[in-house]
Amino acid sequence: MATSAHHAHASRGAGTVVENYVKAIYTLQSRGEDTVTTSALAERLGVTPGSASAMIKKLDGLGIAEHTRYHGVRLTERGESIALAVTRKHRLLELFLAESLGLSWDRVHGEAELLEHVLSDELVALIDEKLGHPTRDPHGDPIPSADGVIEEADTWALEALEVGARGTLVRVSDSDPAMLRYLAERGIAPGDRLEIVDRQPFGGPLSVRFSDSIEAIGGTLARVMRVELHGRARGARSKPPVDEIGP
Numbered sequence: 001m002a003t004s005a006h007h008a009h010a011s012r013g014a015g016t017v018v019e020n021y022v023k024a025i026y027t028l029q030s031r032g033e034d035t036v037t038t039s040a041l042a043e044r045l046g047v048t049p050g051s052a053s054a055m056i057k058k059l060d061g062l063g064i065a066e067h068t069r070y071h072g073v074r075l076t077e078r079g080e081s082i083a084l085a086v087t088r089k090h091r092l093l094e095l096f097l098a099e100s101l102g103l104s105w106d107r108v109h110g111e112a113e114l115l116e117h118v119l120s121d122e123l124v125a126l127i128d129e130k131l132g133h134p135t136r137d138p139h140g141d142p143i144p145s146a147d148g149v150i151e152e153a154d155t156w157a158l159e160a161l162e163v164g165a166r167g168t169l170v171r172v173s174d175s176d177p178a179m180l181r182y183l184a185e186r187g188i189a190p191g192d193r194l195e196i197v198d199r200q201p202f203g204g205p206l207s208v209r210f211s212d213s214i215e216a217i218g219g220t221l222a223r224v225m226r227v228e229l230h231g232r233a234r235g236a237r238s239k240p241p242v243d244e245i246g247p
């Protein structure tokens with residue numbers, strides 16, 4: 001009988017492909033779009049619009065997402081709780097791999113991407129307990145609670161800050177190991193305090209003071225480093241852009 005194996009699998013989640021779609025829709029939705037277009041989803045997942053569209057229909061049939069013709073797709077409540085559950089697994093795994101197994105922070109994301117789909121609820125609870133119910137992963141991202149509540153503070157991209165702005169680096173997108181290594185080699189990590197000391201024109205690099213060094217940070221890196229400002233509303237060029245960092 002295949003039922004017991006089937007049940008074991010079901011208790012471990014909705015399946016890798018479904019979960020990856022759900023995560024991608026969740027991230028695109030969190031950019032503030034009402035519905036996510038098939039093409040945006042296909043691009044994010046690196047699949048053809050045809051396969052994205054077929055999967056959207058499947059998710060609709062499963063009650064995980066709602067598909068509206070000509071508009072796009074949106075997660076249902078059930079879809080959102082799947083997204084938060086997978087995100088919780090991912091971020092707890094990252095912290096576990098970094099803290100308990102000593103994996104460097106540029107490597108934990110890739111491992112967590114694989115393990116998040118097979119981790120049982122029991123194991124997640126044990127990891128959570130072992131780590132003392134943490135609220136942040138090693139990249140500074142908030143860990144959703146077991147009942148699906150996520151605490152998102154207002155953060156600004158480093159790139160959006162003016163000279164004189166002071167704050168704390170709270171998170172760095174975790175999906176680019178080379179960028180994380182670059183920061184780690186310079187001793188920069190979430191939790192560090194920083195101040196913008198200079199800003200080159202025309203999108204050039206920012207000079208940023210960390211505790212004992214001044215670093216030139218520009219381009220892609222300045223866009224994925226998120227800062228919580230000290231002295232609110234001072235030093236930012238605009239309202240906080242909606243967070244674009246995925247799980």
Ligand SMILES: [Zn+2]
Binds near residue numbers: 094108174175
């Ligand atoms: Zn990650």
